[in-house]
Amino acid sequence: MTPYDDELAAAGLDPAAVLAQIREALAEDLPAGDVTSLATIAAEAQGTGVFAAREAGVVAGLGVAALVFHEVMGDTVTVTDRVPDGTRVEPGDVVMRVSGPTRGLLTAERTALNYASHLSGVATATSHWVEALSGTRAQVLDTRKTLPTYRALQKYAVRCGGGVNHRFSLSDRAMVKDNHVVAAGGVVPAFQAVRAAYPDLRVEVEVTDLDQLRELLDVGCTEILLDNMDSATLAEAVRLNDARGPAGRATLEASGGLTLERAREVAETGVDFISVGALTHSVKVFDLGLDLSEG
Incomplete structure (x- = not known):
């Protein structure tokens, strides 16, 4: 003690x-x-x-x-x-x-x-993103791109800076990424495979285009990562998502190639989260x- x-x-x-x-x-x-x-x-x-x-x-x-x-x-x-x-x-x-x-x-x-x-x-880097997103509904998320053995401390520091933690490990939430999609034969088969294997676990699926987004919304996926999309595509993704109404709407996370200079523009598309690996991997x-x- x-x-x-x-x-x-x-x-x-x-x-x-x-x-x-x-x-x-x-x-x-x-x-x-x-x-x-x-x-x-x-x-x-x-x-x-x-x-x-x-x-x-x-x-x-x-x-x-x-x-x-x-x-x-x-x-x-x-x-x-x-x-x-x-x-x-x-x-x-x-x-x-x-x-x-x-x-x-x-x-x-x-x-x-x-x-x-x-x-x-x-904490300071996180606070800069929080300031940039102020007034929008978007929150800044960290990632698993943390220094080995420092994850808990780094994610604590993100919280001190006003950010939100993403998953801590490969076990506390499923994250279907592009390589999983390839292996499973598509975003829907990948999502359904995880849902069948772990029915009580949160599942987020990464998409790279609007067609994949539509497919996932049609099967009830509630957490979707929008990877490396420009602002116009992000805005259209939000529009398609919001059109489903509160009951059918997923939370949308923007990720990939994001900079602090672009943060406000991305937040104003209406996404719920912006994930930033740089908060921890190169601070x-x-x-x-x-x-x-x-x-």
């Missing part, structure tokens, strides 16, 4: 899994201790590290960063002035202070910053720094 278990669980994270990942990350840095800090810093030295934003954005992962310090320093560390994950910050804003033995602060610093900077980058880290003061 750690002091952060309840907080992590409330955020939809598995505390044991997060702690195991942190321990693995620290093991990369500490096969034989932090030799520089051991050599240059007195064992009794105390200090405070101030985490501050160096750019504008949305922070996430500060609780994970705090847990890194606790894992290294135990109850000798004190965390104060931590802003909630999901807070929008400006350059110079202090987001957290950590106080304790100076050796421990510097030993944990990089690992803590790696988590908080990366997850804040995901720029958020510039967070830690400045140390001793005493």
Whole structure:
């Protein structure tokens, strides 16, 4: 048990899994201790590290960063002035202070910053898409294009930025993509095969043209991904879908080749979701720094 278990669980994270990942990350840095800090810093030295934003954005992962310090320093560390994950910050804003033995602060610093900077980058990127879609019915979705072993954390950061999570694994929802369609002999046979095998599971099917969309609407598919369509085609897909009325309407997700510059145009076609792999697979880290003061 750690002091952060309840907080992590409330955020939809598995505390044991997060702690195991942190321990693995620290093991990369500490096969034989932090030799520089051991050599240059007195064992009794105390200090405070101030985490501050160096750019504008949305922070996430500060609780994970705090847990890194606790894992290294135990109850000798004190965390104060931590802003909630999901807070929008400006350059110079202090987001957290950590106080304790100076050796421990510097030993944990990089690992803590790696988590908080990366997850804040995901949250900030997501917030830009949320802002671009404001006023439309479209919501931004993440994808499974996540860093291995980081999926839960990255998807948590997406939520901090105002986005919505897609499926977490290959088991919690069926996603029929182009290769499944080829193997099954068409979008309808693929959809029906999944529905027969897993009658209680949500099924989403990817289409590349309006004919496939019509076929799926005719057989009652309720979740459809519109892949790599231009805005005019997306708008026609929405029109065809809405014409079915509330009872026959599917949720429509636009995906493929989307950019932030095009986000508003795509949202205004009337799609329900826009999925963006770049939220997690190629996000720029958020510039967070830690400045140390001793005493």
